[in-house]
Amino acid sequence: MSLPDNFVDAVYIDPGLERYRGNPLIEALPPIxxxxxxxxxxxxxxxxxxxxxxxxxxxxxxxxxxxxxxxFQPLSIHKQLEEKISVMIRGGYVGRNIADGSLNQKMQEGYQRIMSGATNDFRFTQSNSTAKSMSLIGCSGSGKSSTINRILATYPQVIYHQKYNFIQMPYLRIECPSDGSLKSLCLNFFREVDRTLHTGYEEKYARKRHSTEVLLSLMGQ
Structure with a gap:
């Protein structure tokens, strides 16, 4: 399979934390x-x-x-920002492991025990989100965008996991629409995904004139 120039083949390394081990999406990222x-x-x-x-x-x-x-001279505030972004990216993958279906398997086994009457004390586990968020606020021209871009440039745009036939985007940078509309944000999202993955989502979904609610659902998908 010939990969586009911005794709890299996954190479797995020890992430250094037990919480991250065994998760290919984290092990394929550059070292902390x-x-x-x-x-x-x-x-x-x-x-x-x-x-x-x-x-x-x-x-x-x-x-x-x-x-x-x-x-560009890195300062202590840049180190703090890089650490926050690093934690956000890796922490978000903790609840999304492509290597095992342990959560689904546990829920299925529990369901089968309940239906067979083997147990009455089983409780279904909720899939807690590990996603995090952050705001960076500053005056125009103070270097917010250039700093973010330099930090994101330390990560590959796209990682291809041949073993799992899975494409991973560690980050996606989207410009906020000037009109502040959710629909424009959705279209900007599909446009950036297309630019990164060489797909055709914007044309596919924009042509059908979906409502904002539908576009937001398609983004999640």
């Missing part, structure tokens, strides 16, 4: 970064040639602008 890893991966790659100091002023202005674009 410590402070040194963060400095290496987030620091901007600034290339400077001392000879550029002696070029004409109108050329030197472009060189200076390029330095500003590439420069």
């Amino acid at each position: 970064m410590d402070l040194q890893d963060l400095k290496v991966k987030l620091t901007g790659k600034v290339e400077f040639n001392p000879k550029d100091c002696y070029v004409k002023g109108h050329i030197r202005a472009h060189e200076i602008s390029a330095l500003l674009d590439d420069f």
Whole structure:
């Protein structure tokens, strides 16, 4: 199978925590970064040639602008933000393990015991969500988007699990619609999924003029 350029084949490593072990969706993610890893991966790659100091002023202005674009110095607040995103991504996968159907199996076995009269004290386990959320608020131009983009760039866009025939998107970055409508947000979601996975969800669902409620359900699916 020939994978698109933004796909990577899953390589599984020990995630370092018992809570994460045995879950391919977590084991296929890059290792959890410590402070040194963060400095290496987030620091901007600034290339400077001392000879550029002696070029004409109108050329030197472009060189200076390029330095500003590439420069990024990780601070303690960036480390905190990276840790929060790391916990969010991995924690969200704890309740979604493609390697085993242990929860479903336990519920099925309990159901069979109840129906056969073998037990009367069994209680069905609720599937508790492990998904987390976070807000990042700041003034326009303070570097929120550039910081988020640099952190997300440490993760592959798409991971293909050949063993399970499963496609994993560790993150999906969606722009909020200017009109603030839920329907526009849904279409932006499908558009970004299509761009990442090379699918055709936007055309498929936009053509049918689904209601907002239906589009939201399709997003969840």
